[in-house]
Amino acid sequence: MSNDAALPTALLHELLALRNVLDETGAYIFCKDLQGRYTYVNQLVLDLFGRSREQVLGHEDSEFFDLERSSQLREHDQQVMRTGEPIEQEELNYVRETGEQRIYWTVKKPVRDPEGHIVGLCGISTDITERKRIEAQLAEQHQLLQTVLAHVDAHIYMKDDQRRFQYVNAKTAALFQRPAADIIGRRDIEVLKAETADALWDMDRQVFESGRPQSGEETIIDAEGRSSHYWTVKVPLKTEAGHRVLIGFSSDITELVRLREQLRQQSVTDSLTGLANRRHFVTTAETELSRTQRHQRRISLVLLDIDQFKAINDRHGHSVGDDALRALAEALRPLVRREDLLARVGGEEFAVLLPDTPLDAAALKAEQLRAAVQALRIPTPQGSQLQLSISLGVAQTGPSCDALTTLYATADRRLYRAKHLGRNQVCVEDASEPPAEFR
Numbered sequence: 019m020s021n022d023a024a025l026p027t028a029l030l031h032e033l034l035a036l037r038n039v040l041d042e043t044g045a046y047i048f049c050k051d052l053q054g055r056y057t058y059v060n061q062l063v064l065d066l067f068g069r070s071r072e073q074v075l076g077h078e079d080s081e082f083f084d085l086e087r088s089s090q091l092r093e094h095d096q097q098v099m100r101t102g103e104p105i106e107q108e109e110l111n112y113v114r115e116t117g118e119q120r121i122y123w124t125v126k127k128p129v130r131d132p133e134g135h136i137v138g139l140c141g142i143s144t145d146i147t148e149r150k151r152i153e154a155q156l157a158e159q160h161q162l163l164q165t166v167l168a169h170v171d172a173h174i175y176m177k178d179d180q181r182r183f184q185y186v187n188a189k190t191a192a193l194f195q196r197p198a199a200d201i202i203g204r205r206d207i208e209v210l211k212a213e214t215a216d217a218l219w220d221m222d223r224q225v226f227e228s229g230r231p232q233s234g235e236e237t238i239i240d241a242e243g244r245s246s247h248y249w250t251v252k253v254p255l256k257t258e259a260g261h262r263v264l265i266g267f268s269s270d271i272t273e274l275v276r277l278r279e280q281l282r283q284q285s286v287t288d289s290l291t292g293l294a295n296r297r298h299f300v301t302t303a304e305t306e307l308s309r310t311q312r313h314q315r316r317i318s319l320v321l322l323d324i325d326q327f328k329a330i331n332d333r334h335g336h337s338v339g340d341d342a343l344r345a346l347a348e349a350l351r352p353l354v355r356r357e358d359l360l361a362r363v364g365g366e367e368f369a370v371l372l373p374d375t376p377l378d379a380a381a382l383k384a385e386q387l388r389a390a391v392q393a394l395r396i397p398t399p400q401g402s403q404l405q406l407s408i409s410l411g412v413a414q415t416g417p418s419c420d421a422l423t424t425l426y427a428t429a430d431r432r433l434y435r436a437k438h439l440g441r442n443q444v445c446v447e448d449a450s451e452p453p454a455e456f457r
């Protein structure tokens with residue numbers, strides 16, 4: 019300071035301004051002589067060492083750093099002063115005062131006298147400890163993410179609003195049967211069959227339009243026509259560059275869908291005959307009836323029951339009875355139209371719902387069923403052939419018969435009338451009813 023006072027005022031002002039700048043740069047600035055003694059340090063260096071300028075100038079690094087662990091520091095100094103070449107490198111230092119480990123990005127250059135002889139060095143060090151910590155953390159997170167993406171049992175992908183893939187994980191690449199590099203940057207219709215791409219785009223579009231996550235089932239059909247089912251969640255995202263993208267997560271639920279379909283099928287099917295069961299018959303018939311009423315069309319119901327079935331069971335055994343039920347179902351099945359519903363509604367009782375069919379046509383159909391059953395021959399273990407007959411009741415919807423319960427009760431009443439009249443016949447009217455043509 020005493021030397022500063024001897025300077026001309028203008029020069030002194032300039033020097034003070036310069037020191038101010040050096041103190042405020044946010045970097046550690048220093049100069050050293052050939053013996054490694056500090057000849058200049060800015061305020062930041064003093065703060066780091068926790069010393070005054072007088073305690074630092076003329077002193078070596080050994081007083082301020084743990085040089086055992088900060089060997090790079092001395093090596094770099096010596097290298098600059100030996101070779102005269104500047105260096106720019108990372109330096110790992112341990113500050114004595116705090117015991118902290120710090121990482122610096124350091125630039126060191128030789129200082130020369132007017133004759134060009136190296137007389138020391140000057141350096142600028144920027145503390146990058148925090149940046150390195152964040153970089154290491156990011157690298158760790160990146161590695162973790164890569165491991166998860168590579169091994170997670172889900173298809174993960176990123177698509178932009180132009181239907182272009184921005185990312186696919188290994189599992190997605192395997193599904194599309196192409197390397198990931200061959201998918202990224204391509205539009206979905208270049209990678210998938212057009213109909214599949216369009217179907218998947220449905221949910222994508224909803225994500226982009228609503229700006230909200232969407233989820234649901236999706237289906238992919240492969241080149242061999244096999245369907246795979248996925249549970250998909252798609253989440254919208256805006257990239258750093260401001261592009262709209264979505265991230266999709268699709269888990270394969272093909273097996274689950276298959277089991278669900280199997281269960282659904284089981285819940286509507288009679289296990290002995292493979293026909294619709296009573297529950298399915300009732301729900302379908304109710305839907306059909308309300309639709310028929312809306313369109314003011316006729317619907318008919320045929321109920322049929324095997325004659326003297328108890329005697330068949332008693333004579334030939336229960337398993338022959340089962341065979342008879344199966345054979346009867348097989349005989350009836352081809353006689354009903356696709357839009358008709360044939361169901362086993364009780365032990366040896368069956369129903370056929372005939373939409374858009376008036377009573378006379380239903381009566382003809384019933385007669386056809388009766389004849390087909392009568393023509394059946396079911397082999398028994400005793401080597402004989404069992405013959406069956408059925409009794410049938412037929413009813414149609416009308417103003418006084420518009421609910422399933424009344425339609426069913428009417429057909430059932432007529433079925434039992436057929437039994438009373440001697441079995442193996444079709445009955446289309448109640449005992450007291452006027453003939454059909456007067457109704």
Ligand SMILES: Nc1nc2c(ncn2[C@@H]2O[C@H](COP(=O)(O)OP(=O)(O)OP(=O)(O)O)[C@@H](O)[C@H]2O)c(=O)[nH]1
Nearest residue numbers: 323324325326327328329331336339340365366437
């Ligand atoms: N083998 C077999 N028999 C069944 C099944 N479900 C019901 N049955 C039998 O079907 C018979 C029905 O007998 P009933 O209701 O008395 O009538 P039916 O002997 O057919 O006499 P009618 O109906 O008056 O001609 C009973 O013996 C039941 O045990 C089945 O799944 N398998």
